[in-house]
Amino acid sequence: MFVKDFMTKELITVQTTQRIGAAVDLMNQNKIHRLPVVDTKEKLIGLVTESVIAESSPSNATSLSVFEMNYLLNKTTVGDVMITNVKTIGPNALLEDAVDMMRKNHINVLPVVDGEKLVGIITNNDIFDAFLEITGYNSDGVRVAIQIKQDQKGVLARLTKKFFEAQINIVQIVVYREIKEQPIVVVQVTGQDADDVRALLTENDFDVMMSLNTSSSEE
Numbered sequence: 001m002f003v004k005d006f007m008t009k010e011l012i013t014v015q016t017t018q019r020i021g022a023a024v025d026l027m028n029q030n031k032i033h034r035l036p037v038v039d040t041k042e043k044l045i046g047l048v049t050e051s052v053i054a055e056s057s058p059s060n061a062t063s064l065s066v067f068e069m070n071y072l073l074n075k076t077t078v079g080d081v082m083i084t085n086v087k088t089i090g091p092n093a094l095l096e097d098a099v100d101m102m103r104k105n106h107i108n109v110l111p112v113v114d115g116e117k118l119v120g121i122i123t124n125n126d127i128f129d130a131f132l133e134i135t136g137y138n139s140d141g142v143r144v145a146i147q148i149k150q151d152q153k154g155v156l157a158r159l160t161k162k163f164f165e166a167q168i169n170i171v172q173i174v175v176y177r178e179i180k181e182q183p184i185v186v187v188q189v190t191g192q193d194a195d196d197v198r199a200l201l202t203e204n205d206f207d208v209m210m211s212l213n214t215s216s217s218e219e
Contacts, residue, residue, distance in 0.1 A: 011036060145184055162204050171188040
């Protein structure tokens with residue numbers, strides 16, 4: 001899975017000369033919390049966020065009148081407060097590289113650049129969406145969790161063979177090895193009933209922890 005598959009491509013950006021008040025309005029109108037700052041050639045030069053704007057506001061802001069606050073917001077430009085040391089990632093980077101970079105740097109967003117040009121942005125919410133897609137959470141069918149009591153070579157081959165013999169199509173398969181000593185395999189299949197899948201696996205000595213019907217139409 002690559003960053004380009006989950007990044008937001010339709011970007012709302014600002015330039016250094018724009019007033020902070022206008023940047024705040026853009027965030028509010030589009031229900032976002034940060035804005036990439038670019039030059040006239042779409043080169044990324046900074047990032048402005050709600051927290052950065054809040055930090056740049058006077059400490060005694062509560063004692064200021066609305067007129068005074070509006071004056072300060074309209075006097076200050078994006079270039080005055082933006083973050084210039086911005087962590088970025090390329091569109092062809094693996095998604096897990098983005099996760100690792102975000103966690104190590106304690107950030108929730110990474111602008112995506114191709115060379116010097118800004119081509120997207122990926123946030124922690126995009127990462128959550130990717131996780132749901134990888135696990136097949138929103139796909140129609142059945143999700144079944146199987147605990148592997150004896151982790152040995154050929155276990156997955158034997159499991160997938162049983163689905164093949166029953167003419168059941170596997171959409172996704174994820175193996176969790178570090179959660180417990182006994183690995184857990186979560187499989188997403190299509191065109192079946194949860195009880196039928198459980199019965200098939202139980203008959204073949206697999207320890208089924210959970211099986212349920214899923215639907216992409218569920219909210």
